[in-house]
């Protein structure tokens with residue numbers, strides 16, 4: 284069967300968790316498995332990691348419930364909190380711990396008549412300016428949250444970096460300083476629970492950001508939050524498909540929609556069952572490589588919905604059925620990110636449901 288496959292090596296994920304634990308030895312771990320675990324399959328990754336991490340992190344209620352419905356009992360951090368239409372009772376019943384980032388959420392908590400309490404994560408905006416309370420209003424809102432009878436004390440506190448991937452930026456240290464200032468400003472220290480500010484970039488590059496809890500997403504999957512791959516991480520995903528045709532192609536002839544590429548010489552073209560319908564980006568520059576039989580060859584012409592054409596060269600011995608790797612351990616997704624100008628985060632997350640996930644267990648000894 285010639286289909287696009289997302290091959291996920293579970294042992295690589297385990298290796299990465301162990302490595303990240305070594306990097307942050309005094310912190311608890313949230314494994315971020317939002318967006319279907321960055322296309323690695325959130326249910327499988329949750330089954331794999333539930334006894335190795337302290338929390339799972341997701342963005343949406345529906346993602347959290349999917350885990351609960353699959354028997355995952357690990358505490359879940361809901362990074363975007365509850366939404367206006369969400370039912371708070373479910374968060375309480377299923378131990379889904381919301382980030383609290385807006386006044387309206389505290390208003391809603393104040394009206395709850397439940398006796399069971401909810402564990403919350405007070406979200407401070409230290410510079411990302413997306414979600415969270417600004418430092419000038421945070422203290423009052425924190426105390427207002429603490430006064431809700433439904434809210435479990437102490438209250439966990441979190442923030443998020445905007446530029447942890449930029450090792451030269453002063454922003455990260457400024458954000459850490461604002462975070463610490465806020466904690467200092469709370470006189471009643473007994474209200475302060477676990478603190479968390481670092482995601483993958485923070486864990487790997489800013490040791491001073493490692494607090495009680497670290498939140499790791501992309502690094503779990505062996506992908507770098509920076510531009511360059513990280514040697515100690517093992518990429519878990521290999522995105523691949525197969526050649527379905529090899530064709531003789533004449534010098535000066537174009538291929539594909541819009542005739543955007545013409546061959547400079549007689550050659551052999553390979554047609555691969557892969558396209559933007561599987562999540563491979565449509566707009567890519569010339570010479571973006573794929574890997575066939577250990578050899579890098581360029582994609583030519585326009586990526587279409589179901590097919591991609593590659594220039595195999597006149598001496599190619601490739602044949603239909605040969606494996607074509609779009610990224611994986613031998614062709615880092617970071618390299619494709621550099622070619623395409625699409626971040627590694629987006630490349631792996633944008634895969635569609637047509638690309639089927641296959642799990643393997645392969646130990647890489649280095």
Ligand SMILES: *Cc1c(COP(=O)(O)O)cnc(C)c1O
Pocket residue numbers: 315362443481482483484498499500501502508
């Ligand atoms: C997505 C997300 C993370 C994980 O980020 P990575 O860079 O993938 O490690 C952590 N915290 C928050 C709030 C997030 O939204």
